[in-house]
Every structure is written in structure tokens, then in C-alpha cells.
Amino acid sequence: MTETRKLAAILVSDVVGYSRLAGQDEERLLARLRALRSDVIDPTIAVHRGRVVKRTGDGAIVEFRSAVDAVRCAIEVQDAMVERNAGVPEDRRIVFRIGVHVGDVVEESDGDLMGDAVNIAARLEGVAAPGAICLSEDAYRQVKARLDLAVTDMGETRLKHIAEPIRTYALHVGAPGAAKGSTPAVKPAEPAKPSIAVLAFQNMSGDPEQEYFSDGITEDVITELSKIGGLLVIARNSSFAYKGKAVDIRTVGRELGVRSVLEGSIRRAGGRVRITAQLIEAETGGHLWAERFDRELSDIFAVQDEVTRRIVDALKIKLSPGEATRLGEVETTSSKAHDFFLAGREFLFAPTRDRESFDRSIDLFAKATVEDPGYGEPHAGVAFAHLLNWQHHWTDDWSRSLDSAERSISPALEKSPQSAFVHYIAAIFFFWNKDLDRSAAEADAALDLSPNYANALITRSLACIYRGEPLAAVPYIQQGLRLDPATKRFYLHFLGSAYLLAGDYRTAATVFRERIQLSPKTDFSRAFLAVALGHLGEAAEAQQVWRELKEINPDYSFEDHLARLPFRNPADAVGMREGLAKAGIEI
Numbered sequence: 001m002t003e004t005r006k007l008a009a010i011l012v013s014d015v016v017g018y019s020r021l022a023g024q025d026e027e028r029l030l031a032r033l034r035a036l037r038s039d040v041i042d043p044t045i046a047v048h049r050g051r052v053v054k055r056t057g058d059g060a061i062v063e064f065r066s067a068v069d070a071v072r073c074a075i076e077v078q079d080a081m082v083e084r085n086a087g088v089p090e091d092r093r094i095v096f097r098i099g100v101h102v103g104d105v106v107e108e109s110d111g112d113l114m115g116d117a118v119n120i121a122a123r124l125e126g127v128a129a130p131g132a133i134c135l136s137e138d139a140y141r142q143v144k145a146r147l148d149l150a151v152t153d154m155g156e157t158r159l160k161h162i163a164e165p166i167r168t169y170a171l172h173v174g175a176p177g178a179a180k181g182s183t184p185a186v187k188p189a190e191p192a193k194p195s196i197a198v199l200a201f202q203n204m205s206g207d208p209e210q211e212y213f214s215d216g217i218t219e220d221v222i223t224e225l226s227k228i229g230g231l232l233v234i235a236r237n238s239s240f241a242y243k244g245k246a247v248d249i250r251t252v253g254r255e256l257g258v259r260s261v262l263e264g265s266i267r268r269a270g271g272r273v274r275i276t277a278q279l280i281e282a283e284t285g286g287h288l289w290a291e292r293f294d295r296e297l298s299d300i301f302a303v304q305d306e307v308t309r310r311i312v313d314a315l316k317i318k319l320s321p322g323e324a325t326r327l328g329e330v331e332t333t334s335s336k337a338h339d340f341f342l343a344g345r346e347f348l349f350a351p352t353r354d355r356e357s358f359d360r361s362i363d364l365f366a367k368a369t370v371e372d373p374g375y376g377e378p379h380a381g382v383a384f385a386h387l388l389n390w391q392h393h394w395t396d397d398w399s400r401s402l403d404s405a406e407r408s409i410s411p412a413l414e415k416s417p418q419s420a421f422v423h424y425i426a427a428i429f430f431f432w433n434k435d436l437d438r439s440a441a442e443a444d445a446a447l448d449l450s451p452n453y454a455n456a457l458i459t460r461s462l463a464c465i466y467r468g469e470p471l472a473a474v475p476y477i478q479q480g481l482r483l484d485p486a487t488k489r490f491y492l493h494f495l496g497s498a499y500l501l502a503g504d505y506r507t508a509a510t511v512f513r514e515r516i517q518l519s520p521k522t523d524f525s526r527a528f529l530a531v532a533l534g535h536l537g538e539a540a541e542a543q544q545v546w547r548e549l550k551e552i553n554p555d556y557s558f559e560d561h562l563a564r565l566p567f568r569n570p571a572d573a574v575g576m577r578e579g580l581a582k583a584g585i586e587i
Helices: 018-047 067-085 116-127 137-143 208-225 236-242 249-256 297-314 321-326 335-348 355-371 377-392 398-415 420-432 436-449 454-466 470-483 485-501 505-518 524-535 539-552 558-564 570-582
Strands: 003-015 051-055 059-064 096-108 133-136 151-157 166-171 195-198 260-269 272-281 287-296
Touching: 003 018, 003 067, 003 116, 018 051, 018 067, 018 321, 018 436, 059 067, 059 116, 067 096, 067 133, 067 137, 067 166, 096 116, 096 137, 116 133, 116 166, 133 137, 137 166, 151 470, 195 208, 195 236, 195 249, 208 236, 208 260, 208 297, 208 335, 236 249, 236 485, 249 260, 272 297, 287 297, 297 335, 335 355, 335 377, 355 377, 377 398, 377 420, 398 420, 420 436, 420 454, 436 454, 454 470, 454 485, 470 485, 485 505, 485 524, 485 570, 505 524, 524 539, 524 558, 524 570, 539 570, 558 570
Parallel strands: 096 133, 195 260
Antiparallel strands: 003 059, 003 096, 051 059, 133 166, 151 166, 260 272, 272 287
């Protein structure tokens, strides 16, 4: 087989979330992709003198004579997809990532291309944000003087299986003024698809000790609804912010950006439970559906499933076959095991966490597994308790908590592989265990099962940030914030971290300042703000921020902080230290 070596511009594209889309309706997806190729992609490639080298199931490798042709083609395709997706529900949109690189390739006699240039372009596509284009420095150098581009310098990026870091640039399509230094959008526009907030069900049992049960059932309903890709579901943290308050449903709808609100009450007495639920149109306050359920406590799972399906019917949501199957699936048939799990979970997610909540949650999860040894979610609860202990040092043996968590993660995954909660906890464990690829895979598994899982979105963003793809984290953070606006103060730290490690120090500083306004006692965000200010040459402000940090937490150690973070690229941690050094801050 003869070979020809030459210089070429390589474009690699891929569909975001292809497996999820295929799971909804594979035949329809393939038909849509064929139509896109014939109507949009292939004609655009031809206009810019490109040659399709290879098609994959959900993407392509395309060769161009110049970087200008490749980038123009990429921009036109992405612009066209914005138009094609207008009015399409978010969960059914076809969105591309695109990477472009210029380099040496080897063309074989059958037209196939080999070499690092192809591999680099493919890796660039992997770090591009959904709907965006990622350029290598070589490609950007050739186009920056000839094309009017809004880009973000992502800095030196370590690409998987590529020996040396490569400077990369994120090309923003359809976002005028999104150049480096601009303030990022942190709240995406309200989607066209149906949206709902589930308010905390009122405990009508007359016993405050039953509060965990009403809260737990509410969260179970949120969890079930979150499995539906065609429905935007507000996270528990934000919907529970209204608990115990007299609120106007229309106000809730405006503040959370939803079209409908579910409210209700729960009364448990003896072996029976009464649940009332009403679905309300947020704009008008009118009722869409209301019903009361009087059942045996052992029927609680059937009631939850019925409530979910009535909401789906009332909102006229069409379920994919996979979603229809997943609704109503339960991880245990034991109401006693489930009750122990709800109580243990409530301690873990309470506003105040301490040694007592750790001990009580461990005990309750153990009781759940005694009632049902095949129930995996309590094992995940135990793992999460140990992960919290590893962070907060509640016990004398906290340093062994990662090992304890690992012993619970394995049975959790084995016993409940279809639980988004289990995969989410596994993603956290692997993040702190510094296995970022496995963490990303577990977060993806959680999101495949529950597209509205805000916590899993944030955990997925962390894998991007610390394995050298910081700007790829931004869309995950934005979507998480859309689902959970009440916890904006936490999301801003992650968003600032992404821009900080991408080298966009001005934007990072803006985000961290906002975070500090919302959380005045934060030490972590002050440390990172000082780093950004040091790189910006604003030493006086950086030193003032550092003094504030030390007043808040005199024992804070920047080196201990960095040591816990799973930087894949040691240069990222070096850059953090350099920021403080430039500000004259000794650590």
C-alpha cells in the first residue's frame, strides 16, 4: 500500500449525547442525521472544498486544503444547527462538537488519513463545548488574521494520548461579544419544553419526626420526573427553598423559571398513608390536575409511580420507550428498607452536617440493607457518608474514609446499576480518588438515567476542569445552575475554577467576586480569586483578599488545598502557585 505525506487541515465532528438520543428513537435519529448530511453538512463541505475521509456513526473526519476553509465550514455547520434546532425540545436537539487542527498527515492509497494531525483534531473535538469549535494553536494562527472570530484562549491543554500539551482556542458560534474577558452567562434561557418545580410536600402526620418521610417521598417524585428528558425538573435544593413559607405559585414559577408547580401533603398513620397532590399552571395559578391517594404503606411505590404518570399525562409529555420503562422501576420492594434509606438520606443532605449526622446515617443505611440485602442505594449512602467524613474530618480515622467508601461503592453499583443516585456517588468517589475518567463515566451514566440530575452535572463539570478541559465544564455548570438556581453560590466557585484554569483570569475574578458576595465566609473562593488577581497584576487587591481569607480561617493551607484536588496536569497546580507568587503572597 502506497503512502503520501502532506500538510492538511483536519476537521473532526461528533454528536453530543449520541447514545442518549439513540436510546430515545434510534431509527428517527438516523433519519435526521441522513437528512442533515444531505441538506446541510455535505453541501457545506463541498462549498469549502473539503473531502470526507471517514464517517463514524455520529460524526466525521474531513480534510481541507486550508485552515480557513475548515473553520469557515465548521462555523457554517454550527450556525445552521442553531437554526435547525430552533423549536426542537432540548433533549432531542442534534448538537455537534467540532475540532480543527493543521498538521502533517499520511494519506494511504485508499484515501484514508493517518498521523498525529488526525489524532489531535479528534482530541480537540472531545474538549469542545457542545455547539462550539475547538481550534489548535496551529489552526488559529492561520485564520486569526483572515476571519473575524470571537474566541477564548483555553491555554495549554493536555489532550488524551497526546504527549505534549497543546494551546487551544474555543471558537464561539452565534454568540456575539463572547470573546475572552466577557462575563459568562450563568443562567440559560428558559427552554421550550415543559418545566416543573416540586415543592416539599407538607407533613400532615402531626409528628415532626415524620418530616423525613414527607421530604423523602417528595424527593422520590423529583427523582422519577428527572428521568424524563422532555421535562425540565428543578432540583430539590431550589424547590425546597420555599418549604414552610406562604408563597404564591405564580411567584415560584417566575423565580424558578417553570411553567408548572406540584404541591401536596402526606399523612402517615399506622400502616396507611394519604397523599394529596395538585399540579398548578404557574402563570395563571389554575389547576391542571389534582387527586388524593389513600393506600397501604406497602403501596407507596405504586402511588409514586401513579403521581408521576398523571403529571406526564397532564403536561402532554411523550415518553421515549426507555423512559417509559424506567418510570416506576424501584430499587427495593421493601417499604421498611426504603423508609430507613429515606431517613438516612435526609441526614446526609441536611443543611447542617456533623459527626452525629454521619453516625446516624450509617446506622440507618445498615438497617436498610438488613431489611433488603439486594438494595444498592443504602450502600451508596454509606459511601457518601464516608466521603463527607474524608472532607470534614469528623472521626479520628477520617484519613481511611476513601477506603471505606470504596468498599461500599462496589456493592452499590452491583446491586443497583440502574440508580442515578448510585452512579452519582460513584462519580464523587472516583473524583476524590483522582480517577477522573472513571468519575466522568459514572457522572455520564447518572445523566443517561436522569438528564435533570443537577448534582451529576456539577460532578461531570469537575472531571472536565481537573483533567485539562476547563471550558468544556461550562455548559454542564450552566445547565446545573438552570436546574438548581438556589445554590448559585456553590456553582459560581466551579464556574470561576473553570475560567481560572482556562487562563481567563479576568472572567474568573469576576465570577469569584460574585461568589464571595453570596458566601461572605468562603475561604476556597478567596484563595482562587487571589490567584486570578496575581496573574492579572493586581497584587494589592490579591493581598487584601488573602488577609480576609486568613481572618476567616487562620488554619487554611493553600498547599493542602491543592494536594486534595485531582489535577491531571501538574502544570495547572504550578500555575495556581505562580498566581500567588506574582501577588507577593507567600504560602
